[in-house]
Amino acid sequence: MVVGLTGGIGSGKTTVANIFKQFKTVEIYCADxxxxxxxxxxxxxxxxxxxxxxxxxxxxxxxxxxxxxxxVFKDKTKLNALNAIVHPVVKKHFKDYLNKRSGKDYILYENAILFESKSNLKCDIIISVFAPKDIRIERTMLRDGSVKKEVENRINNQWLEGKKLLQSNYVINNFNNKDLDFQVFTIHNILTKKRV
Structure with missing residues (x-):
């Protein structure tokens, strides 16, 4: 089973993926x-x-x-051209990766542009990590040392959050990290049919 993990820039996908790492029966592939x-x-x-x-x-x-x-974050045509070069190679790499993995409960496929690259079509289940836009901007500026306008340009090149959430099976809210572990454990237990 392939479980897609996505979310807008600064939503906390990597933090969530790191929580999933503690499950020995889960393999994680980070497309980025x-x-x-x-x-x-x-x-x-x-x-x-x-x-x-x-x-x-x-x-x-x-x-x-x-x-x-x-x-690319100022010119959508150039961004599309970049994606057209990189995505097919990453998709082939992921396919090879899947063929070499068996005996796991599921493969967690972390991809910032899961929907935009149509990689969602390869997933059985989709989890979106959500955080409000102002929090995402602040996190990204702190993480990358970028200015607000640069982060907004990157956000504008991704799908709107609402559009992603409507097409997701599960949503992990990441406003503060208080119950992040609980949300991940709950979803993992559902996916592996274990009692919470």
Whole structure:
């Protein structure tokens, strides 16, 4: 079973995924982390990104993330072009990953743009992590050292929260971390049919 985990930037997906890590019968795949690795290791992705954004896309053979971000979060066409290069490679990587994993209760597939990339179609269950926009902006600014406008640009390139929540089987509210563990344990117990 594939369980999608998503949520807007700064919602706390990674915090939630880290709670799921304590379950030994769950395997976790983070699409964002794998995409970052693949953008540095895949010859196919590298050559296409250099064609699209120029030689400045890589410094010392490593993706120039700030350079790419400064372009794509202001230009939806360029963002779509970037996604068209990276997503098919990540999807294939995930498919290979699934084929090598068996005997687990489920695979937790963490993906910030689960719906936007249509990866939700590969999931049996979807969990969305929700936090109000002002909290998400504040968290992201603290985490990335970015300014409010940059965070808002990134939020504007993701689906609206309400649209995600309506298409999710479960919603984890992450306003404060007080009952985060309880929410994760409850969902895990339902998915594995254990009593809470």
């Amino acid at each position: 982390d794998e995409a970052k690795k693949l953008m540095n290791t895949s010859v196919e992705i590298k050559s296409k990104l250099i064609d699209l954004f120029g030689e400045e896309s890589y410094i010392d053979n490593q993706l120039n993330r700030s350079f790419i971000a400064s372009i």
